[in-house]
Amino acid sequence: MRRLAAALGLALALAGPAGAVDIAAITADKPPETLSAFGFFADMAARKPAAGVMPYAMATPLFTDFAVKFRYAFTPPGQAAAWSDNEAFSFPVGSALIKTFAYPADFAKPAEAIRMIETRVLLNGPDGWKAYAYVWNAAQTDATLKLAGAKIPLTFRDVSGKDVAFTYAVPNKNQCKGCHALNGAVTPIGPKARNLNHVADHGGGAKNQLAAWIEAGALAGAPDPASAPAVPDWRDEAAPLEARARAWLDVNCAHCHRREGPASNSGLFLTWGEQDRTALGFDKRPVAAGRGSGDLAFDIVAGKPDESILFRRIESTEPGVMMPEIGRSLADAEAIALLRRWIESSR
């Protein structure tokens, strides 16, 4: 009995002082019921991260029905993620990736009246990564675990002043693996060198994010950011069209559409570094598209977006036709316009 008490005392000591991240909650078999239990935030409502929790941003993010996203990474003190040129960094056990999905009431004032909807966490335990979603309460003070997902009716005003009403879908635990899978195992997607390698200001001044991670001791084995891969912001008009479109496809499609991903059987591979023209969709016939083919013969016909299955499925909002299959119910006109220009200009 005394021995047990001593063991408990030791465990408590390892968990660190109050207010710090609870690594035991990250590596536990079962996730806590509330997001606050992880200790990722010093102030939940103000989205103020706890010590050691690093905000980050993607150069080109995944489109999720226009949601604004706040991303954070945590590695246990004194431990760093290992560098990779092309894949997500390899994080030590006890690491967590945290992403909050939120909507401003009016996208013309994106920093005001922000409502947090859900926070998704990827937790690296002894048996690998696990994914969970927490749904925020109305008071915005905490979020509760939702294994079965949720459907939340939402409205926002878009930049043109139009009110948009739709049903936001919080994924269930198994759906997370619909995208976060590499060779069948749950895996992070976002924190790849090419998507972090840009300057961002998370409150401590503008800085290259890779440099910031290295400086914080959270990333090891990294080259000089200047010689590391980088994708442009897909909205950056100054960047080449080809790179913008490929960055968009990489982030929005290639987590599934890659040789090791959930859509490997399609033979359509849209990863940033993909060189095979047929695998990229040009003159490639569909294999399991069903009515997603829209009566068209090829995934991409150079110069002809309206004859390209890929383009039509990104335009669509019809279940069974639209791509990606999950994570959106609205169409992104700006992305559609970019892909139209890219296919029109391709030869």
Place this chain on the structure above:
Amino acid sequence: MRHSIWLAGIALAFAAPAFSAEILVNPSEGAERLVEAFVSVAPGDTIVLGEGRFDLTEGLSLDAEGVTIKGAGPDKTVLSFKDQTGSGEGLLVTSNKVVLKDFAVEDTKGDGVKSKGSDQISFLNLRVEWTNGPDAKNGAYGVYPVSSKNVLIDGVTVKGASDAGIYVGQSDNIIVRNSTASLNVAGIEIENSYRADVYGNTATHNTGGILIFDLPNLPQMGGRDIRVFGNTVVDNDTPNFAPKGNIVAMVPKGLGVLVMANRNVHVFDNRFDNNATTHVAVISYPLSFDDKTYGSNPRGVVVRDNAYGKAGYAPEGEVGQTFADVAGLPLPDVLWDGVTPLTEWLTWTAAEDRVYVNETDGSFANLKMISNFLFPWKTAPDRRIGKYAGALPEPAPVKLPQEGGAS
């Protein structure tokens, strides 16, 4: 002493076999409860679906190993996706050693029941149906294992798929038996797969009955070692309703078995009747492709000892019309396009790569499409069936670990 008991307790906890629980979910408890069961199920557990109808708006997915999902029967437990707004399919399995049995999946927006990357996946006594009948807006595949290994499909019924009712793609070690596919574009399709036994099935009132295909530009190619035997393939008379662009959109109405670009395929002891284009066709991939690793010609095909009723009286579509232009009406029971690699057309084809036809009952034609294309004025189909007699070693029967075979 207490110390050793404590240790023994720990040892037991580690050594004890996984506790397998049964989780019962009834339709009256609502869809959310069912989703919860699917995400929280532990390895080895069984989810029992009560009798009645579950109305679902999102696809279900299962990622725990060794789980059985069991309903009260394919007409008693129904998962209805009529109001589906998200996900590409009704039910997706990504784990190993899973058994799905005794329930129905209806009206999914995309595919019906899919497994991706599963080892030992069994689909037993299921019904997958689009209740509105044939429609281009129906989902593509009914029962859909892909990139999977050790696949058992037994006693399923699929109706209304706008591509293939039962579709096995890029998989290995497969049994499809005692199942019924009707009112689909393709009844049963085995595509880019290795080692499949397809037997005791009924394919009727589809556009085409059973397709054995190999396609280019895919991670797994070179489909081979397939036996199609003891099936009933009759009255395939549904007009093709596949969305264009999909390979099955070329399948002519009234085709029994179509073998395209596979190696070592044996079609025997089947019963064919009333397939208006032809009962058995062996062809090369007819479309353009850019893939140097792909072999577009069928290699080593044996067609023998089948029973043939009426066929070939009303060939359909572009493919049927091409057959008819070359061979005239009625088309024979068995036809081969005669396309080989050009080097072989100039020389000869090795014994193991040839097409063999051993039939006492049926008629046959080699359409000699290469010669026909080059010298149409002096080329006629070769109908001398005796010239094509011969045998090839048959693939060994498929054995599955979930049925006690070696894995």
